[in-house]
Amino acid sequence: MKFIKFFLTSVLFFIIGLIFYSNYNLYYSPRLVTYESVLVDEDLIKQLNYLNKSLNDGIAYKLQKQYPEGFFFSHLMYGLTWCEFAFDLAKFQWLIFLLRGQKV
Numbered sequence: 001m002k003f004i005k006f007f008l009t010s011v012l013f014f015i016i017g018l019i020f021y022s023n024y025n026l027y028y029s030p031r032l033v034t035y036e037s038v039l040v041d042e043d044l045i046k047q048l049n050y051l052n053k054s055l056n057d058g059i060a061y062k063l064q065k066q067y068p069e070g071f072f073f074s075h076l077m078y079g080l081t082w083c084e085f086a087f088d089l090a091k092f093q094w095l096i097f098l099l100r101g102q103k104v
Helices: 002-027 042-056 059-066 070-088 093-100
Strands: 032-035 038-041
Touching: 032 042, 038 042, 042 059, 042 070, 059 070
Parallel strands: none
Antiparallel strands: 032 038
16 A cells, blocks of 8 residues: 555656646746857856856865865866857857956
């Protein structure tokens, strides 16, 4: 009896999660802003600015004290965010942003 109750609860939570996920994807639309005639996702820019500020404030070293992979993970997240940003831009356009030292 406990197994059936657990199974039905699990299925119910899965269905509810699927409904929430579907609704989020249905209504989410990224806000695009223009930087030098290039459309960029504003959420990615906010994420890059936040991660850059956090890394400059030493969050990687704080995380390293808590977790063995903290330093690596924090830099990995910043690098992956740059990769996502680069996919949205034209070829080598992301490098221009980086070399100019613009606050992205």
